């Protein structure tokens with residue numbers, strides 16, 4: 001380009017690099033069956049009821065969907081205990097993060113994030129001309145006291161990824177409440193609960209409870225993880241009606257397609273599928289902890305459906321070696337963990353194949 005025609009805010013951004021899709025790698029030789037452990041999807045697949053609901057809706061796809069997702073919001077109100085005015089549905093939590101920045105962030109206002117955390121917060125903040133201030137994780141966990149100290153007059157948004165992607169750690173109720181009590185007024189806290197359903201820790205704070213108390217909190221949830229609908233793109237945000245009204249003002253007219261709305265309502269009603277998915281992940285985490293310890297690989301204990309593992313060698317090299325075994329993982333370099341990788345917890349067979357591949361690559365007799 002002769003002249004840079006882009007807006008100032010996006011000049012230093014680079015396009016998001018997702019985990020490799022099976023479609024990208026499937027032509028590589030020799031691999032009969034790919035296991036994608038790179039993007040924290042539900043490896044049990046979607047609820048059968050969701051698939052049936054999609055089939056039932058297919059004959060209507062010539063009609064625009066219902067923009068505000070009112071029917072789904074009614075179902076969500078029963079699920080969350082919060083009224084419809086406290087909920088906005090859009091095409092994935094990714095899009096909701098951008099909507100939050102669009103609705104609330106003026107140029108030059110500050111956004112506080114942990115580092116490393118989910119990268120879309122930073123992108124959204126920069127698109128809107130926000131100033132991003134990052135606070136390093138402490139022992140792989142959010143350092144809430146340090147994040148709180150940074151918060152001042154210029155702060156508009158604070159993102160807390162709970163559980164945090166890529167570490168799988170959580171902030172606990174007592175920590176969060178202390179943090180919230182000391183915040184200056186005019187700050188909105190975004191609690192990203194994309195992986196909330198997988199948490200076992202009894203000290204996990206449910207964001208919806210704080211919304212109910214009327215605080216300046218927006219909770220993000222998604223149908224991409226436990227509900228197994230990542231390919232459809234649908235998620236929602238919860239907040240007090242004034243905050244949600246602001247998000248509705250920046251919402252696209254028809255953000256969520258008919259198939260996604262129908263599938264999400266059916267998936268939400270299919271408790272059995274969700275519960276089995278949660279159990280699969282809980283059992284998978286235990287199995288992987290045991291095997292990783294046996295093989296001598298340090299890891300971070302996770303409350304989500306992925307585990308950050310220290311492979312004690314170059315994470316990119318190991319990722320390539322695993323690809324040759326048909327396993328796709330996410331190398332940790334982009335988060336500043338060059339010897340690590342993030343691995344989705346799958347079904348028993350997926351986890352076993354991953355461990356088998358790891359053993360093969362590692363070779364006999366060497367620790368870690």
Ligand code: PMP
Nearest residue numbers: 092093094118165194222224235
């Ligand atoms: N938040 C976190 C922490 C995530 O890991 C992801 C997906 N990887 C999202 C939000 C986005 O989810 P969605 O698929 O709903 O856009």
